[in-house]
Amino acid sequence: MKSRHILLLAASFILSVSLLAVIHHTGDPAWLKSSLPAVAGADGIMWQVQTTFLSVGFAGLAIAAQLFAEAPLAIGASRGRVLSFIGAGWFVGVGLVANAVIAIETIWLPSDLGMIGIAFAWFAPSVVLLVVSTVKLMQLFGHPSLLDEVVRSSLVDSLSSRLSEVSRKYADARERLEGLFASEGLMGVPKASAVTLRVPVPAGGRVIRAINPKIARQAIDSLGLRATEGSPTNSAAAEVFLSPQVTLDIEPGDRTRLGESAFRVITSNALDAATTGRIVRLLQSSIEFEPSGSVTPDEETDREIATLKDAIGTNLRSGALATAERALELLGHVVRGVWMAERESPDSSRRASFTRRDWLFRSVGEVEQDVLLSPRVADVFVGAAMTRAIEAPRTGSTEYVDECLRSFTRLWFDVLRHGDPDFDSVVSRITTCVQNLAAYSYSAAEESDDLQARGTWAMVELVKLALDAKKPAAAKIAALELSALFEFDRGGSSRSHVRGGQLVLSGWLDYLADKHDDRDPADASLRALVTPRGTWSEILGARAAAERGAVPFSRWDWWEMKSTTSSGVQALQLSHYIDRALLSALASSYGPLPPADDQETASEYKRFLSILTDGDRELNAQEDGLKRRFAEAIAKWDAAEDGRLAVEPLSQTRIDALGTALRETLDQRSRLAAEIPVVEDVPASANTSHPILGMNFRVPRLYLVEKIFNQTFADPTELGRMIAQGFAEGEEQRIVRELRSLRDDVLEPAASAIRSQIEALASEAEYYILLAPYGGLDIHEWYSVEFREVLESVTHIETGVLDGEAILFDRRTTLTSCRKPEEKEGLSPVDGTSIAMGVFEDVQGGDEPQVRVETGEYFAVWPGDAPRVFRFGAGAVATEGAHADEESTDPAEG
Numbered sequence: 001m002k003s004r005h006i007l008l009l010a011a012s013f014i015l016s017v018s019l020l021a022v023i024h025h026t027g028d029p030a031w032l033k034s035s036l037p038a039v040a041g042a043d044g045i046m047w048q049v050q051t052t053f054l055s056v057g058f059a060g061l062a063i064a065a066q067l068f069a070e071a072p073l074a075i076g077a078s079r080g081r082v083l084s085f086i087g088a089g090w091f092v093g094v095g096l097v098a099n100a101v102i103a104i105e106t107i108w109l110p111s112d113l114g115m116i117g118i119a120f121a122w123f124a125p126s127v128v129l130l131v132v133s134t135v136k137l138m139q140l141f142g143h144p145s146l147l148d149e150v151v152r153s154s155l156v157d158s159l160s161s162r163l164s165e166v167s168r169k170y171a172d173a174r175e176r177l178e179g180l181f182a183s184e185g186l187m188g189v190p191k192a193s194a195v196t197l198r199v200p201v202p203a204g205g206r207v208i209r210a211i212n213p214k215i216a217r218q219a220i221d222s223l224g225l226r227a228t229e230g231s232p233t234n235s236a237a238a239e240v241f242l243s244p245q246v247t248l249d250i251e252p253g254d255r256t257r258l259g260e261s262a263f264r265v266i267t268s269n270a271l272d273a274a275t276t277g278r279i280v281r282l283l284q285s286s287i288e289f290e291p292s293g294s295v296t297p298d299e300e301t302d303r304e305i306a307t308l309k310d311a312i313g314t315n316l317r318s319g320a321l322a323t324a325e326r327a328l329e330l331l332g333h334v335v336r337g338v339w340m341a342e343r344e345s346p347d348s349s350r351r352a353s354f355t356r357r358d359w360l361f362r363s364v365g366e367v368e369q370d371v372l373l374s375p376r377v378a379d380v381f382v383g384a385a386m387t388r389a390i391e392a393p394r395t396g397s398t399e400y401v402d403e404c405l406r407s408f409t410r411l412w413f414d415v416l417r418h419g420d421p422d423f424d425s426v427v428s429r430i431t432t433c434v435q436n437l438a439a440y441s442y443s444a445a446e447e448s449d450d451l452q453a454r455g456t457w458a459m460v461e462l463v464k465l466a467l468d469a470k471k472p473a474a475a476k477i478a479a480l481e482l483s484a485l486f487e488f489d490r491g492g493s494s495r496s497h498v499r500g501g502q503l504v505l506s507g508w509l510d511y512l513a514d515k516h517d518d519r520d521p522a523d524a525s526l527r528a529l530v531t532p533r534g535t536w537s538e539i540l541g542a543r544a545a546a547e548r549g550a551v552p553f554s555r556w557d558w559w560e561m562k563s564t565t566s567s568g569v570q571a572l573q574l575s576h577y578i579d580r581a582l583l584s585a586l587a588s589s590y591g592p593l594p595p596a597d598d599q600e601t602a603s604e605y606k607r608f609l610s611i612l613t614d615g616d617r618e619l620n621a622q623e624d625g626l627k628r629r630f631a632e633a634i635a636k637w638d639a640a641e642d643g644r645l646a647v648e649p650l651s652q653t654r655i656d657a658l659g660t661a662l663r664e665t666l667d668q669r670s671r672l673a674a675e676i677p678v679v680e681d682v683p684a685s686a687n688t689s690h691p692i693l694g695m696n697f698r699v700p701r702l703y704l705v706e707k708i709f710n711q712t713f714a715d716p717t718e719l720g721r722m723i724a725q726g727f728a729e730g731e732e733q734r735i736v737r738e739l740r741s742l743r744d745d746v747l748e749p750a751a752s753a754i755r756s757q758i759e760a761l762a763s764e765a766e767y768y769i770l771l772a773p774y775g776g777l778d779i780h781e782w783y784s785v786e787f788r789e790v791l792e793s794v795t796h797i798e799t800g801v802l803d804g805e806a807i808l809f810d811r812r813t814t815l816t817s818c819r820k821p822e823e824k825e826g827l828s829p830v831d832g833t834s835i836a837m838g839v840f841e842d843v844q845g846g847d848e849p850q851v852r853v854e855t856g857e858y859f860a861v862w863p864g865d866a867p868r869v870f871r872f873g874a875g876a877v878a879t880e881g882a883h884a885d886e887e888s889t890d891p892a893e894g
Helices: 003-026 030-035 042-069 078-085 088-107 112-142 144-175 213-220 273-285 296-320 321-343 350-375 375-395 400-417 423-441 445-468 472-484 493-513 524-529 538-547 575-586 601-613 623-648 652-668 718-742 751-767 783-789 875-887
Strands: 195-200 208-211 245-248 260-267 287-289 693-698 770-775 795-799 806-812 815-821 836-840 852-862 869-873
Touching: 003 088, 030 112, 042 088, 042 112, 078 088, 078 112, 078 144, 112 144, 112 623, 144 245, 144 321, 195 273, 208 321, 213 273, 213 350, 213 875, 273 287, 296 321, 321 350, 321 375, 350 375, 350 400, 375 423, 375 445, 400 423, 400 445, 423 445, 445 472, 445 493, 472 493, 493 524, 493 538, 493 575, 524 836, 538 575, 575 601, 575 623, 575 770, 575 836, 601 623, 601 770, 652 718, 652 806, 693 718, 718 795, 718 806, 718 815, 718 852, 718 869, 751 770, 751 783, 751 869
Parallel strands: 770 795
Antiparallel strands: 195 260, 208 287, 245 260, 693 852, 770 806, 806 869, 815 852, 836 852
């Protein structure tokens, strides 16, 4: 009874006693004494009769309670529901209050009117409730199906409501912590220098009610940096700071274990003892516990499920299969009901997923371990699994459907691996059940398709598990059922899943044979059963249905993974063997090859073609014809793709990206031409025989169109960087040639000579530029600390134009230049540069659609008013280089 019902009975008791007291003191009415006089002692007799009825009712309840030890009534929620169904609470409550009221009237407050009142108000209702409870109890135990339904609904409702209540309760507690602690998936891998402080739980065996966010925030805030007096200001003594992160290893609703980590504090530096103690105290004090002795709803539910599992096991071993079957059916209803309740739960923590996936179906799996007790017991489990699987699609949860089908794979593997010949009938029944599930149809098409696909791949798993158990005969039974599925629906999606499963199994057999695995049956008839038949189009569609990660229920991509105690990398090769099985099936099949109408199909054909041409194996006539068909389809696709690419308009966005990359590359590098004074007018004395630096080249059209063709992404920024690099080197080559022409004598290429010249410049050194090869001159002193310090007084630029030579010159007066974009039709200046660029579609011929990119810069350089140049290098090398430069033509000049 609920608390409000108890309060109602208490109020009724007080009211009844008060009325009896009033009647007793005012006396009975005259008409009652004359018309309905009471027999002396009648109230005592009524008290005795009511007490007798009450005793009989209690005795009946005691007898009924003895039946509660039988499954499935051994669970507390079931007992409570049965007592509620028969109205035992109202009978006991009303009967006891009625007995107390009659006793008070009989002993202390006798009256005729009071006796009549309590006869109608208390005596009669208690007798009626006793009769109703007895009738309902007899009806319940006389109809086992009604009892099962009552127990099932009671258990599911109580467990679901209990979990929903705790989910809402602890979900609110978790919402208060959002954004406070670092997420495990988002915090990344801590750096090697990071220090982790683990804060243990303050007490073990307690249930966490909540975590106080204010106290936790106080602890996190105290981890920041603090201003101190006299802190060092040099960079070497600066402290490395990593934003502190605090992760939560516990959740509201968890039961703590002694020594368990509650928080992890990750900081850039180790905390001192005082700070560590304060952080530990604050974080531990933020944990709020439920009262001692509290039991979590998860634990209470787990105990009741454990009681049900024990009852199932006990009845199975005692031979009470009917009772065990009822309890097993009840367990299935409980799993389904709690699963559905958890799906709608507001609790988004890891507990919801754990409760559904691990705890619920682990319970079913643990019970099914008794399958080997006898073939009759195995039949009970198979029947229960069939019942769950048929109803599974109506839940709308594919995870639940998969877990129901997984019961068949567990039973199948246990029977094959450990069962004796008496279990052969169980093997046939399991394959028949899975076949029926795959062919089962609902009125809703989406449910039918889903169960058909998952049932088909469950049959595939049966074949694979039979091979694992080294039972090729059972594998052939399942493979035969698989090949017969949807045989007359050849064009449907369900048959495509059948062929996909056969492809995977064919690849698996090839894998086992190639690896010399002892599970390889080496059975030609089994290989024939798992070889898909159909047209080329149907077999290729089956490969798409068996794509890795897209297959329902089965995880064939895990088949080749080996379980090891240590972590390691394994090469997954099964997908390659499936492709080889596909090619073998195509070679023995018929029909036209579907054209490559999209990039995905073309890429797939290229992959198949590479498998056919891989290795030294000689192809037979069918394989050679298949190879030719693939090559023709690929050639048609490439030609059509080139045609589409040729008419695809150029993207101004990508052209702008090319120009942006050109400008950014020039801005980021040390550009020699930018250090030389620039004027607008070129004097007549300047050498302007080849004033234009330019590039004119062809590139694939892919670089400058928006769409991607042939799965090839061409980045226009690569072109921009290449153009910038070429112009920078062309400018440097022209500048170096002009510098060499200003100074014929060459100084010794020694660090001491260069150092002396730089030191002689004194304060003028900041206006000088030292040009050197990439990496400097090939002399030991170049890398000394003293010489590097001297280089800091001048502008040091390295270039690929020089080799074994260095040039020191005054950038103010040695050279003067004129730089501007080339003025030519079709070329436009690139913003922020002195280069003009144009893209032209006048390219003819070529293996692929191309465009022409032309760039130009007017760049003239001549001696300044007072040239000052110093050259350092081997005389012979420098002279030959100068003559060679004078006779050569700049490859970037137009």
